[in-house]
């Protein structure tokens with residue numbers, strides 16, 4: 001049996017190795033239809049468009065994406081072609097929530113007595129909302145698909161008017177009743193309070209690049225970018241914290257994605273599934289004795305490291321930056337989820 005897999009997926013040999021005679025690792029962005037000849041299973045990340053073109057020569061028996069987002073899969077085509085597919089919902093939700101908290105701590109943003117809005121209150125957004133609430137913020141959510149959430153729901157325009165902090169965690173939805181493309185744009189950004197902090201760790205086009213230049217006072221934390229990966233110098237310069245789409249890149253999160261996709265494939269093929277405890281490593285010693293949340297976060301994840309690497313590396317024109325952006329993601333130095341540390 002043959003498995004074609006994005007070269008940036010960890011844990012493939014340990015999980016899939018015993019079941020496939022051939023494992024072909026490819027660059028996810030340049031994967032071609034020819035490379036998929038005779039493959040039984042295709043496992044990707046978010047940079048591979050799995051569509052009619054990629055699958056034109058051959059239909060695999062399974063497609064898995066080790067990611068939360070599914071905007072790169074042509075789901076109607078997979079369904080119509082009877083190709084079973086699976087994503088990894090929630091696999092990196094804690095990693096993204098860690099990122100948001102690390103960014104707010106790094107900006108020395110107060111939470112107690114502040115109002116935060118979470119736009120998109122699913123796996124990631126609800127974790128972010130609960131963490132902000134537990135640290136004393138009043139939190140509201142914007143999510144037109146929900147009738148109730150972990151915090152009170154409101155409209156986007158109301159949220160923008162009351163928020164000191166506004167975190168975007170929606171999928172990229174291009175059509176339908178509630179598209180998310182351009183949710184924040186140069187028009188409605190005028191509703192925000194002076195000096196509000198905006199975090200985008202969802203998908204780049206949810207916040208239009210034009211919005212970055214429509215207000216000087218807004219404090220931006222950007223992990224995802226409208227023109228990603230071809231990010232412009234001007235956009236980077238607007239962000240107080242700038243990173244290359246790595247909010248979900250904690251070591252545990254990436255491995256959890258592979259593990260979830262392995263189990264989906266295994267269940268489909270009557271192969272025994274694997275428990276997370278067989279894959280996850282042991283707890284790590286707590287990195288600080290401090291009781292202050294800002295110290296605990298800073299000791300667990302230094303977000304300035306990632307911001308510094310990004311700013312130093314991305315100094316070219318957008319086309320050149322696109323290559324560097326992908327390179328930074330491929331060689332991400334890693335970090336651990338906060339929950340991996342033994343805080344007891």
Ligand SMILES: NC(=O)c1ccc[n+]([C@@H]2O[C@H](COP(=O)([O-])OP(=O)(O)OC[C@H]3O[C@@H](n4cnc5c(N)ncnc54)[C@H](O)[C@@H]3O)[C@@H](O)[C@H]2O)c1
Pocket residue numbers: 068069070089090092093096119120121122123124125142143144145146169170171172173178179180183201202203223224245246247248249
């Ligand atoms: N930066 C990263 O590394 C990273 C990591 C993980 C996920 N993501 C992105 O974050 C997204 C959210 O992840 P999740 O696990 O919470 O997904 P999820 O599916 O659990 O939740 C998404 C929520 O967004 C809501 N939503 C959809 N359209 C909306 C709209 N127009 N306005 C407001 N809310 C809307 C949905 O109703 C849902 O509740 C993913 O789809 C992915 O694109 C990014």
Ligand SMILES: O=C(O)[C@H](O)[C@H](O)COP(=O)(O)O
Pocket residue numbers: 008044045046047066067068069070092245246247248249
């Ligand atoms: O959708 C997701 O799960 C995240 O955006 C994820 O971090 C994407 O990572 P990639 O597949 O691009 O490596």
